[in-house]
Amino acid sequence: MENQEQLFTISIYTENNIGLLNRISAIFQRRHVNIESINGSASEIEEVSKWTILVNITEENMKKIIGQIEKQVEVIKAYYHSDDETIYQESCLFKIESDLLFEEPQIQNIIKESNARIVTVNKEFFVLEKSGRRSEVDLLYRELSAHGILQFNRSGRIAVTKEPMEISKMLEALNS
């Protein structure tokens, strides 16, 4: 198992400083590991950033990379989790010609069945938003592409873990 590649969701809590993304991504680059997706945002802790990185890698290498990430001065804590240890989602936006919405009954069915949400509609185009797992987003993409998509954009994975993260307690201790 340790030597089989699998998807891991990495969660990295860091100070909110310039250049840190470069420092973290360099660790993957050095080991010739491709990043499937990356998302940077605020975390549940004030002034602490959270990076969510998705990679396909062996667990043995995952552990080594986590060690090298944690070693960075401005990284507070890094974790890795398998898919069944996390609740994860991706989000995507489709821009589609408005005519299709009214003239193509299929489109309305697709929207209903996929639980996608219409964000905006105007004379030229409408924008559809869908959050879910990669397979759901991919399915929606395939269905809509048959009718024509003007623009498509998908976010990186965002995730929370089923088990509590101990980071808040750790920070309390550090700050006290």
Added chain:
Amino acid sequence: MIMKEHAIRDTPTLSTVTEKISGAEAIIKCFLAEDVDTVFGYPGGAIMPLYDKLYGYQKELKHVLTRHEQGATHAAQGYARISNKVGVCIATSGPGATNLITGLADAMIDSTPMVCITGQVASHLLGTDAFQETDIIGISTPVTKWNAQVTKAADIPKVLAKAFYIAQSGRPGPVLIDITKDAQFEEFYFAYEKCKSIRSYVPVPDTDLQTVKDAAHLINKAQKPMVIWGQGVVLSEAEKELQLMIEKAGIPAAWTILGASAIPTSHLLNVGMVGMHGNYAPNLLTNECDVLIAIGMRFDDRVTGDLSRYATQAKVIHFEIDPSEVNKNVKADIAVLGDAKNTLGLLLPYLEEKKHPEWLAQFNALYEIEVEKVIKEDMAPSVDGITMAEVIQQINLRSDSKAAIVSDVGQHQMIACRYASYKQTRSNITSGGLGTMGFALPAAIGAKMAVPNRDVVAVIGDGGYQMTIQELGTIFQTKVPVKIVVLNNEFLGMVRQWQQLFFDKRYASTEMTNPDFIKIAEGYHIKAKQVTDRNDLAGAVEEMMNSDEAYFLEVRVQKEGNVFPMIPTGASVSEVRLQ
């Protein structure tokens, strides 16, 4: 990506006087607050405000003008390696900054505490491809422990305090601080507080006492224990603890190239160097020991050879300060995290007094084989040409083994480390991890400046010497009395050796047509002598060691001498070759 000014939340501890000064002067005051007495550097446009202020602080702070920024980094490294202080260097933006990269990479992989200050174009020009602008933060990120750009004078004290703290705490490393020209000019109320902690940074992991007890238990039970120590012992100043430990438990102890000199060469339990060109016994017996105790070393591939056939029979105990090194290359059965001085100190009372005479005798028997097959011919050759080992032997004799030997990279480096006899720690300064040719000459300058009362001898090949030969100018200008020995075989010897052994003697671009090194040294008014005859060697080394000034000695050595033992790439330590 969210971008913000550097958030620094360090606890203030020590306040100094408050006065309004420029950012440039603040940099100097930070240096002085960190007890910096010497900096190495090279001026240029974007760093001129700092140089202007240095002019007024010549009494308090010595600035050494090297002839190239790379020389400044290696000098700072030599300074740090021999003294355990932070090496400081200064460069301008653009090419000045990029010239630091080799030294930064070297300091990063060899864990050398260093702070580099670079000037940067004014903040309003950042990102515009301004004259001598380069993204040195981006470029230096993978080769620094930490780096940061400063665009406001008021940030200088906190960022520099953090820089010095990070460079020397935990596992040391290089830090680069890039300071825009306008921040150097800007005036502000200066106050300095040393940094004592950073919330996201754990320099030394907590030691779990149970792991220490487990380690002791394993060592006490061992029949054939073996220690391999590395630079971690030197960096944590754990030489005494290491010696007490191996003496109490009766453990033969070998060293990595950067661990050299932590325990005297003559110590009965010191069984020599491990690795590609290490000694025969410790390499072979790595694969026979029952407990392998690694202390402050990182199982570099040059140490282990083929990992899948490395010490697989042994239980491995790893004493290590950097958790990311544990299980990186060799799986540890017991990992004792923490600073070696502390963890070895904790271990001592749990160790039983033991001797392993039969096991030690195995080392000695194999050493005798190495003497017969390699060392005899190296030390007392049956042919005319002088060997590199003879020169090292003369340096041992004429310096009473007290000189610090600064070696470059290649055959002479392996010979210097194999044959130097050390009596005191921090006597071996060399580029281990990065293997930077050109390291030795500037590093020797920095080392000698850090400890003027010690003899510092640079041992360099004719190839590496010409990579930083311009630093002779620094020696001439500063009158720093370093001794320089160039072992000239008119070849890039190590590459030639590989070509001979593995590439059918196709000597592609390894033969060197060299200049007259004596004239070059004399051009810089440095005393110089060339030795071509064995009979002149002892006298010449004697004269060099007795010289109060800098001295250049060129020794013409065998053109095609080889370094053995040798573990070919991809081979196991068991396959160490004697010829």
